[in-house]
Amino acid sequence: MDKLLNPDFGVMALTIVNFLLLVWLLHKFAWKSIIGALEKREKQIADDKAAAAQARQEAQNIKAELDARLQQIAQEAAKKMQEAVAVGNAQKEQLLSETKQQAQRLIEQAKAQIEAEKNQALADVREQVVSTALLAAAKVTQQQLNAQSAEKVVDEVLRQVSSPSARV
C-alpha cells in the first residue's frame, strides 16, 4: 500500500509530456477551429443585434417623424376647418343680408306699384267723374229742362256712374 503514495517520476514525466502534447495537438486541430467558429458566430450575433438595434432606432425615428407630421396635418386640417366654417358663416351672413335687402326692395317695389296703380285708379275715377259731369252738363244744356226732367237727368247720370260699365 505504500506504493500508492510514492510517486513514480517516470510516470509523472510521461504524464507531463503526454498532457502538454495533447494540449498542443488539440489546440492545433480542435480548439483553434472551434474557438474561431464560436467567436465568428458571436460576432455575427453581436452584429445582427447591433443592426437590429439600429433598425429599431431608425424605425422609432421614422415613427416619431410620422407622428409629428400627422399632428401637423391634424392641426392644419383643424385650422382649415375653422377657416371654412368662418367663410361659410360669412357667406351665410352675406346671403341673408342680400336676401333681406332684395326682399325689402321687392316690398318697396310692390308698394310703389300699388301706390302707382292706386293713383292711376283715382285719376281714372276723377277723369270718369269729370267726363260724366261734362256729359250730364251737355245733356242738361241740350234738353229743355224742368225741375222734373233735371232730376231725371241727374238720376240718369248717377246711375251711369254707379254702373260697373260706366267706371271703366
Next chain:
Amino acid sequence: MEVSETIAHHILDHDFGVMVGTLHLPITAHTVTMVCVSLVLLLTGILMARRGKSIFSRLLHTAGEEYVAFMRDGIVIPGMGVEGKQFLSYFCTLFLFILFSNLAGLIPQMKTITSNISVTGGLAVCSGALIVYCGLKFHGLWGFIKTFVPGGTPWWLVPLIFPLEVISLLIRVCVLAIRLFANMLSGHMVLLSLLLIIFIIGGMSKIAGTGSAIPAMGLEIFMTLLELLVAFLQAYVFTLLTSIYVGLVIHSH
C-alpha cells in the same frame, strides 16, 4: 491474499518492465490507459472541430462550441479575466483529460489513472508551471517575486512572509494533485471493498455470501453513480482552482 493486498492489487499501477538498453521506460497499465484516453480525446476533438453535413457531425460541433463557451464564460474569464482567453485551449484540454481519465475507470479492463499520485502530480506540475509562466509573463521576474509580498507589509515582516507565500503556492499546487488523487482513489477503494464483502462473507458461508450480494450490489450501483458525479465534480474543481490560482497571480494587485 489479504483484503488490503487484493484492493492494492486492483488499484496499484502495474509496470510492464519495458527496457530500452539500460533505460527503464514507464510503460505501465496507467500510462497505457493514459495514452488511450489521450487518443480518444484527440479523436473526439478532431471530430468536434469538423463541420460535416451529417446531423451527428453538426451535433458534435455544436456540443464542442457549447463546451468551449462554458469553459470560457464559466471558468476561465471568471477566474482569470479576459487575459485568460489566450489559455482557453489549456483549460479545455485539462477538464476533458481529467474527466475522461476519471471515467476510464468505469470501463472494464481500464484504469482510473487519476487515482495515481504520479499522474495527478504531473497535472499539478503543469498547472504550477502555468501559474509561474503567467506570473512572469504579466509581471516580469521582479514583479512576480513582489507578488509574494502583499502590499502594505512592514519591511521587517518580508523575510517571514515571502517564504510563507512561496510555500503557500507550492501547497496549492500539491493540494490540487492530492485532492484529485484522494477523491478518485477513495471512490475506487469503496467500490472494491463493497465487492469484497460478498467474497469475504461467502468464504465464511456460501448462503450468507449469496444473501449479502443483493445489498452489496445495490450499494455498488449507488457508489458507481456517486463516482460518476465525483468524476465530473473533480474535473471541474481541478480546472476551476487552476484558473483561480492563475488569476490570483495575474491580478495580484
